[in-house]
Every structure is written in structure tokens, then in C-alpha cells.
Amino acid sequence: MTIQIVPLGAGQDVGRSCILVTIGGKNIMLDCGMHMGFNDERRFPDFSYISKTGDFTEMLDCVIISHFHLDHCGALPFFTEMCGYDGNIYMTHPTKAICPILLEDYRKISVERKGERNFFTSQNIKDCMKKVIAVNLHQTIMVDDDLEICAYYAGHVLGAAMFYIRVGEESLVYTGDYNMTPDRHLGSAWIDKVRPDVLITESTYATTIRDSKRSRERDFLKKVHDCVANNGNVIIPVFALGRAQELCILIETYWERMDLKVPIYFSAGLTEKANHFYRLFINWTNEKIKSTFVHRNMFDFKHIKAWDRAYIDNPGPMVVFATPGMLHSGTSLELFKKWAPDPKNMVIMPGYCVAGTVGSKVLAGEKKIQIDSFTTVDVNLQVKNLSFSAHADAKGIMQLIRQCEAKNVVLVHGEKSSMGYLKSRIMTEFGIPCFDPANGTTISIETTHVIPIEMSAKLLKQHLIRQSEAAATTAATREISNEGLTSSSSPEDSSDDNSSESGSKHQRKAPSTVRPKDKVLIQGMLVMDDGKPIRLEDADEVLEKVGMAKHNRAIGNHVKLSREGTAIVVRTVKIRAPTDQDDFERGGLLVGWDYQDEDLATRILSIVTLALSTNR
Numbered sequence: 001m002t003i004q005i006v007p008l009g010a011g012q013d014v015g016r017s018c019i020l021v022t023i024g025g026k027n028i029m030l031d032c033g034m035h036m037g038f039n040d041e042r043r044f045p046d047f048s049y050i051s052k053t054g055d056f057t058e059m060l061d062c063v064i065i066s067h068f069h070l071d072h073c074g075a076l077p078f079f080t081e082m083c084g085y086d087g088n089i090y091m092t093h094p095t096k097a098i099c100p101i102l103l104e105d106y107r108k109i110s111v112e113r114k115g116e117r118n119f120f121t122s123q124n125i126k127d128c129m130k131k132v133i134a135v136n137l138h139q140t141i142m143v144d145d146d147l148e149i150c151a152y153y154a155g156h157v158l159g160a161a162m163f164y165i166r167v168g169e170e171s172l173v174y175t176g177d178y179n180m181t182p183d184r185h186l187g188s189a190w191i192d193k194v195r196p197d198v199l200i201t202e203s204t205y206a207t208t209i210r211d212s213k214r215s216r217e218r219d220f221l222k223k224v225h226d227c228v229a230n231n232g233n234v235i236i237p238v239f240a241l242g243r244a245q246e247l248c249i250l251i252e253t254y255w256e257r258m259d260l261k262v263p264i265y266f267s268a269g270l271t272e273k274a275n276h277f278y279r280l281f282i283n284w285t286n287e288k289i290k291s292t293f294v295h296r297n298m299f300d301f302k303h304i305k306a307w308d309r310a311y312i313d314n315p316g317p318m319v320v321f322a323t324p325g326m327l328h329s330g331t332s333l334e335l336f337k338k339w340a341p342d343p344k345n346m347v348i349m350p351g352y353c354v355a356g357t358v359g360s361k362v363l364a365g366e367k368k369i370q371i372d373s374f375t376t377v378d379v380n381l382q383v384k385n386l387s388f389s390a391h392a393d394a395k396g397i398m399q400l401i402r403q404c405e406a407k408n409v410v411l412v413h414g415e416k417s418s419m420g421y422l423k424s425r426i427m428t429e430f431g432i433p434c435f436d437p438a439n440g441t442t443i444s445i446e447t448t449h450v451i452p453i454e455m456s457a458k459l460l461k462q463h464l465i466r467q468s469e470a471a472a473t474t475a476a477t478r479e480i481s482n483e484g485l486t487s488s489s490s491p492e493d494s495s496d497d498n499s500s501e502s503g504s505k506h507q508r509k510a511p512s513t514v515r516p517k518d519k520v521l522i523q524g525m526l527v528m529d530d531g532k533p534i535r536l537e538d539a540d541e542v543l544e545k546v547g548m549a550k551h552n553r554a555i556g557n558h559v560k561l562s563r564e565g566t567a568i569v570v571r572t573v574k575i576r577a578p579t580d581q582d583d584f585e586r587g588g589l590l591v592g593w594d595y596q597d598e599d600l601a602t603r604i605l606s607i608v609t610l611a612l613s614t615n616r
Contacts, residue, residue, distance in 0.1 A: 001170055003198055003445045005410055008045035009033060010071075011439035012416040014204060015354045017072045018045035019174065019412060021200075024167025026061045026147045030174045030200070034074030036328050037356025039116065044075045047083055049440060056085040062143050065091040066176020067160035068099040069239065070106055071354070077103060080131060081124040088143060092151055093134045094159025094281045098241060100129050101273065105240070109329045137161065152191040155179035156390045157242035158277060158284050164194050169449040172198040173404055177413070180396030181213070184249045185278075185298070187286045189392070191404050197447040199406035203414030203436075204352055204391040206422035220247075220386050221254045223348065227382070228262045228317035232344035237332040237359060239325040240267070241274055243351055243388055248304055248321065255303040264319045265307035267331045275299045307331065312338055325351055327358035336362075337377050345381040350388040394422060401430060408445050411436040456537040459524045
């Protein structure tokens with residue numbers, strides 16, 4: 001059987017995540033995101049790969065959204081309300097609650113401030129979310145009679161989930177974005193040992209192994225403190241939920257400990273919304289947050305206040321957490337344009353920025369950045385890049401592959417050069433196929449499965465008896481062959497044995513004492529009955545059940561022999577035949593066997609035939 005995968009977005013790229021999967025005859029779309037680096041038709045996935053005629057509801061069995069970040073869900077209202085998809089959509093409860101707020105926030109920036117056209121409306125967002133079916137963690141959902149899905153905790157942001165998808169005996173796992181390291185408010189990603197045929201994993205940080213988290217936190221706090229101490233302003237671009245809460249908890253604790261009076265602001269309204277969602281979905285946070293939430297709300301910040309645009313010209317230093325995180329629009333871009341020319345100020349980029357965004361240009365060290373056709377900014381402020389990203393690094397990705405025991409791996413949501421390195425490492429360390437398809441490239445993965453077969457008690461008992469008899473015969477043969485050999489050990493042998501016993505318990509045994517287990521061949525008759533498991537039963541027992549008589553057969557093969565005396569030499573083993581037998585005197589050997597020994601007989605005959613052809 002074959003699983004087909006084609007990225008419509010996030011193939012050798014970050015942004016516009018959208019993967020089309022065909023498994024067991026079912027078509028599933030994984031995520032439906034937009035690309036933050038484009039403002040034209042390239043911002044959305046190319047849905048024509050699903051259907052040239054636009055009948056998406058007929059073509060797709062369901063859509064699954066991993067989390068609320070716009071590069072994973074931003075195109076969903078466009079796909080449902082403007083492209084016409086009317087089928088099932090699945091996401092977790094927190095994602096369903098938060099997704100429309102971020103979509104509306106981005107719509108306002110794009111349409112009302114920038115004047116963009118061909119964009120979804122507020123009503124489109126509401127109508128889209130009515131189609132969504134919310135799921136719980138570890139809840140198995142039957143999409144239809146054959147297709148089942150199950151969500152697993154992904155860390156990353158509140159409500160993020162990895163999805164296990166199964167159709168019959170075929171299965172895959174789609175990770176979305178995930179984090180294998182717990183942070184100050186979320187736990188680490190976790191999944192059962194589901195052994196999927198395919199693992200589709202993000203690879204944002206495919207070549208990165210992060211340094212100590214504590215070291216990064218110290219560095220972050222020192223840079224912020226030094227900047228405000230020199231009367232500079234600090235802008236920290238973040239997305240509304242996730243990394244923002246992580247850094248707010250960190251800086252709030254530091255400000256309290258150091259008794260600092262410099263104001264800290266967060267983009268207006270988002271702190272209140274964050275409080276609401278974390279209170280509503282407290283079970284998605286880590287154990288520390290859950291245990292203290294009743295007595296102390298970790299998100300009720302004393303030093304962090306709501307931002308107002310009127311504060312932008314206030315004298316004196318300040319720290320501002322501003323959205324969005326890639327400086328491509330909104331408050332963060334507005335502050336950047338205002339503060340970028342002053343070298344006393346600082347921008348700290350705590351996460352990944354998609355190519356083409358202002359954030360990516362800042363990280364690339366550009367000193368003049370064109371914001372639009374009318375605006376160019378001189379970049380003189382200090383630029384710091386401290387990774388507080390909630391994505392798995394290379395070590396985390398390898399850990400997840402090991403944890404779920406995937407048979408094949410597909411890398412998405414990463415840069416081509418980095419993916420190539422990780423791909424090679426996965427194939428080397430795990431010995432499994434790994435793929436990194438580009439957008440629009442279809443890969444086909446063949447799957448194989450073990451079919452479980454029950455065995456009758458009678459057949460198993462007969463096999464065990466034959467096995468014990470064979471073992472007894474082998475032991476007797478060895479005893480006879482060892483007659484005449486001394487049983488005493490030399491002094492050297494004794495000393496070796498004693499030293500072995502007295503050595504370390506971790507010391508390996510001598511190679512001569514280690515023997516591999518042979519594969520066991522059990523012969524019987526396969527019985528397949530509708531609605532029942534396949535069984536391997538004793539042939540006589542089956543014939544008796546169906547009222548049929550046993551049919552015995554004898555198989556013979558005549559081999560011409562060329563002999564020297566009375567011996568045929570096969571390599572170093574001699575096969576002898578009595579000289580007084582008529583068959584042998586005529587130059588031939590008659591061989592007979594029962595049907596149970598057909599494999600053995602065929603092997604013996606092939607050896608004899610090879611020996612004869614060699615002698616001739």
C-alpha cells in the first residue's frame with residue numbers, strides 16, 4: 001500500500017503550512033496557513049493541487065489544524081468561505097477559541113490599515129469557525145468508518161497538538177510545531193509509541209542544538225537591564241500568545257527581584273485576553289502553573305501594563321512587548337520605525353522570522369530597510385537575537401523520532417540547506433528513509449504490515465514436542481562425538497574461567513558462548529473465516545473439521561551420479577550409498593520424502609546436483 005504526501009506550503013520553506021496527504025484512499029489536508037512574507041496570491045497555499053475544478057469538499061475527507069499561529073491557520077477562512085470547502089475541520093478547544101481572535105486582528109491590520117483587497121471579512125471568520133469540530137487530547141475521533149484521528153500534546157503554544165492519523169493498517173503522525181523542552185508555562189511534547197508508517201515533522205531548527213536555557217535567560221535580562229540603564233528603549237517583537245507569556249513571566253520576576261521602576265508595556269488588550277485563555281484552559285499548562293493558579297495567577301502581572309500609542313513619545317526608557325513577532329505589521333513595526341535610528345535603543349528578536357519579513361532583514365544585518373514604497377528606515381539601534389523559540393531543535397526532533405518509532409520521516413517547515421543536513425543524520429542514525437519535498441512535489445511511500453495470526457493450541461503443542469525431541473537428539477549426538485576427549489581443564493583454562501567470573505558484571509561474554517536464536521518454522525494450514533482472526537491450525541485437525549480425508553503424496557527425483565568407488569564428495573562431506581542396491585549400480589539414487597520435509601529435501605537435492613555438475 002502507498003501513502004502519498006505533497007506540500008502545498010512549508011515544503012523546504014517556513015510559512016503557509018499546508019500538507020495534502022492521501023492514506024488508505026482518504027485525502028486529508030494538514031494545516032491551512034498563510035505566508036507572512038507575501039502580500040499577493042503567494043500568501044495562500046496553491047489549492048489547485050487538491051482540485052483543478054474547485055470541488056474541495058468532494059476531494060477532501062477532512063482538514064486538521066495543529067495550532068493557532070497564522071502560518072498554520074491563517075488561510076482557513078479563505079479556503080472555507082471564498083474557495084467553498086464545507087467539510088469537516090478538526091482542532092483542539094484552545095485553538096478554536098484563540099484562532100478567530102488572531103485572524104480578526106490580522107484582518108484589521110491588513111485590510112483597515114493597509115487597504116489590502118481580496119481578503120476575508122469578519123463574517124467569513126465567524127462562519128468558518130462554525131464549521132470547526134473541537135477535540136480533546138487523547139480522544140480518538142472517527143471521521144468516518146475507516147478514518148480515525150487522535151490529538152497529542154505538542155507544547156509550543158497553548159492548545160498546540162500533534163495528530164495521529166490511521167486508516168486501516170496505515171498510519172502517520174503530523175507534528176505541526178512542537179517543543180520537546182518544557183518552559184515556564186507549558187509542558188514538553190509527548191506521544192505514545194504509535195510506530196507510524198510516516199512521521200511528518202517540522203524542521204525549523206534542523207541544524208541547531210540550543211545552549212542552556214538558564215544561560216539564555218541571564219543573557220536576555222542583562223541586555224534589557226543594560227539598555228534601559230543607558231536610557232534606551234527596548235522593543236521585543238512577539239506573537240500574542242505563547243513565547244510572549246514565557247518572557248513576561250521571566251522579566252516580571254526579575255523586575256520584582258531588582259525593584260526596577262522602568263515601565264514595561266504589552267500590546268493593548270492582549271494581557272487581558274491571555275489571562276482569560278490561560279484561566280480557561282489551565283489543564284494545558286505545566287504542573288507548576290496548575291498547582292499555583294488557584295492561589296496566585298502567574299499572568300496577573302504587577303509591572304507589565306497595557307500599551308497605548310500615546311506612550312511612543314514618552315521621555316525616559318521603557319520596555320515594550322509588541323506584536324507581531326516578525327515586525328511585518330502592527331505595533332511592533334510602528335515602534336521599530338520610530339526607534340530604529342537611535343543607537344541607544346535595542347530590538348531583541350526572540351524567535352524565528354520568515355524570509356521577506358522586516359524581522360528577517362533586521363536579523364540579516366541590513367542597515368537600510370525599505371518598509372514600503374514610501375518608507376525606508378535607517379537601522380542604527382542595537383539588534384540582538386536570543387532564541388526563545390518554542391520549536392524543537394535538532395536534538396528534540398531526533399528524540400521524537402525515537403519516541404514514536406517512525407518507519408519513514410518527512411521534513412517540512414524548514415529551510416532547504418538545514419533540512420538536507422538533518423535528513424542525512426536521520427537516515428544514518430535510524431536507518432530509515434527520510435524525505436524533504438519541495439512545494440508541489442509528490443512523494444509516495446510504500447508501507448508493509450505484519451498480519452497477526454492466531455495459532456491453535458494443538459499445533460503449538462506438537463511443535464514444542466518436536467523441538468524438544470530434536471534438541472535431545474542433538475545433545476545425544478554431541479555426547480557421542482565428544483567420547484574419548486578429556487573432560488579436565490588445563491590450568492590456563494581454569495584461570496580464564498575464574499577471572500571471568502570474578503570480573504565486572506558488565507564484562508561481555510566470550511564470543512564462543514554467544515549463539516543467535518534460530519528462526520522457528522511451524523507448518524500448518526491457514527484458516528480464514530469471515531469476521532474471525534486468521535488462524536494457523538494443524539492440517540489433520542482442519543481436515544477432520546471439514547470432513548475431508550488426508551491425501552498423502554510421495555515426491556521423487558532421480559539424480560544421475562558419477563562416483564569414485566562408493567562415495568560422492570560434496571565439499572568436505574561424504575554421502576555414501578550401499579554398493580549392493582540396484583539403483584546405485586545403475587548410476588542413480590532414488591530420493592523420497594514426506595510433504596512436511598519438502599524444503600529440506602529440495603535443499604539436499606540442490607546440493608547434490610551442484611556437486612555432480614562440478615565433478616563433471
